[in-house]
Amino acid sequence: MKLSPILTTFTLCVVAAPAVAFDLETLTALLERAEHDEMSPLGMFMAADWVVKGVMLSLLFASALVWVIFVARVLILRWERGALRRRYRALDRAGSLVAAREIFAKRKGVMGQMVRAAERERATTGEGAALKPGIKERAGSEIARIEAGAARRMGHGAGVLAIVGSTAPFVGLFGTVWGIMNSFISISESNTTNLAIVAPGIAEALLATAIGLVAAIPAVIFYNIMARGLGGYKVMLADAGALVERTLSRDLDLAASEAAESRPAFRLGAVSAPAAE
Template identity: 85%
Template sequence: MKLFPIIPAAALCIAAAPAFAFDVQALTVMLEQAEYDEMSPLGMFMAADWVVKGVMLSLLFASVLVWVIFVARIMILRWERHTLRRRYRDLDRAGSLIAASALFAKREGVVGQMMRAAERERAASGEGARQKAGIKERAESEIARIEAGAARRMGLGAGILANVGSTAPFVGLFGTVWGIMNSFISISESNTTNLAIVAPGIAEALLATAIGLVAAIPAVIFYNILARSLGGYKVMLADAGALVERTLSRDLDLAAQEAAEALPAFQLGAVSAPAAE
């Protein structure tokens, strides 16, 4: 039975082997052509100094990381906002934490965590009417911590976008300065100012700045988009927390009202029992 999942994977690897071999062969041809064409982007990278190569590779890695973080965060954020909106409607329709407890018993999410925190605080504090204000205050504190934790988890990766957006141009400028410095050294060693000699080195240096801008510009744009989306998500979290607090307050008021209505009937029964005897 354990062989069945392996067979499709092996078949897929065998089917993909010719395409992979073709890609490796095409990459080898591209590298060979780059050695002869020094003015192409790949040729400039191959001919660059090892420091400039390191700068270019780091900026390319940062650019890929920016795109991965942005796509992942936006997809997760949209899913969480959709789930939060649906859970909000479910709790609003239920109108009571007790009525919604069965609905949210097996559902993970921020609203479910808020509801369970409110129920735990209510159960730990008792049902006395005098404790109503204290229960709401303690539940509000716990719900605020849940909101802050959810917002912090959803904002993971935004700092990387900000760092790449602010530092990538300067990293690329460092590679440019280093490449131009090597070009001036080659001018002094060759004792000539022929542009054909120094142009490749200057082009390599400017390529580092271009890659830095390619990494920085999307990072700044993505950070602004993510910040606006996070702002809307925080507002939705605050609305959900306020709904849980209102529902808890309503449940406490209804419980106190039921207790007050049941108390006179209980006392009347206790007084009339000896008279009947």
Template identity: 80%
Template sequence: MKSSTFICAAVAGIVATGPVAALDLESVRTLLDPETFTALLEQAEHDEMSPLGMFMAADWVVKSVMLSLLLASILVWVIFLAKVMILRWERGVLRRRYRALDRAGSLNAAKDLFAKKKGVVSQMVQAALRERAATGDQPELKSGIKERAGSEIARIEAGAARRMGFGAGVLANVGSVAPFVGLFGTVWGIMNSFISISESNTTNLAIVAPGIAEALLATAIGLVAAIPAVIFYNILARGMGGYKVMLADAGALVERTLSRDLDLAPIKDATFDEAPVDKPVFRLGSVSTSAAE
């Protein structure tokens, strides 16, 4: 029982110090100190109107609401920071691969360049090369090659966009649900306050105020979790929108490069096959006649 009380005090201490202080290593070390737990507990016993005191004095339902909102807030920050770093990395890689393919000018030239590299552009190039090798370079099959390669490239784009969107739904859910969860804790706490008023047969504000304050704390924590979640979701939505545009540009470049290779292949072959051959010329005096004549 004592250890669980210490855990509750630590969690409530994080709530009292705020998410920014909770991310500070020095604050974490301080909160993990058992002597600090004891001091927080003593402070909660003497100051019922502090955030820690209100948490410790709250009903178990209200405590559960506060803890769930606290965990949701931490999850929101972790997802946002991770997605921002992943998105920046993927956009940088996509930009470099796009420029490399544009400089190569053809899929044959880019084949060795993208053979051992990972990434969306590499998958698109490999898909186009596989489709071309499986179908062949016959002129009558060019439209089919372009259509099938474009379909596979579109699926690669959709898969990359879907993978990048993982986790963003959590931010949307927290931003929309957290205020109502906090409101539920507030309603439950106020209900308990009215029950205590009826049982004590008094309307003294000093008796009613702590219970109402505990209830309102749940709504405050819900807003602390919901507001960053909404802001972070909007930021990630804009970033992922730009990433999807870059994916579409990369897919269009691969399709253009494939189409150019297919259109130029017959011309190069015809130029090589129909090159004029010099015929030997025999000169008889002032008259020149070719061997064919």
């Protein structure tokens, strides 16, 4: 993706935004123009009923919230996946938890929590041969809880996207029904069916449905993208937890082997029989 056109557009917006946003005269002129032009989006919003205005504002807020959540979650997910990939390789190169202790001593990432949990369980229980299966089981249980917590934290915001994607069209439809109802009431009060009189009310009512679709369609797309990325992140977490458990098991086996080699060997038949006279 080429960033130069995006950066150029963003720079122009940043430079031009203060002149537009903080110029009260320009804002006043836009509002006055909207009052006279009832068929423009701003004019339809200004002429709408207070209920329809509330529906439109809530949908616009939901649409902005959807974009903020999606951009923030995508950036955080990309950062966490890169950090998890780098630390996975660091532990794989180290080959043991003792060698990787300094690498993960002060890091607050998920991989560091798993390594410290395995080390803590090993230090608390001890390294007896009879205790080795229990160490693996308890460390695996704590690592699984760390994986679940990391996946749950990464999924924050997905529920908001699902709610907006499923309810925004119906909220917009409510605003449309309310606006069309007001249009029919105005028709009965004015005793005319002239399209020029009816059209503005119907148009502003349909604008609520349009804003609802604008909020719902990106929410559904972003939710599917987040669900797919979160699924890949869960697979990476499972791989990281499996690597920590394999490394812990290897360390325990090596420690047991070294302890067995350090014990004095007793051989059968080592005591010689007395020599025959």
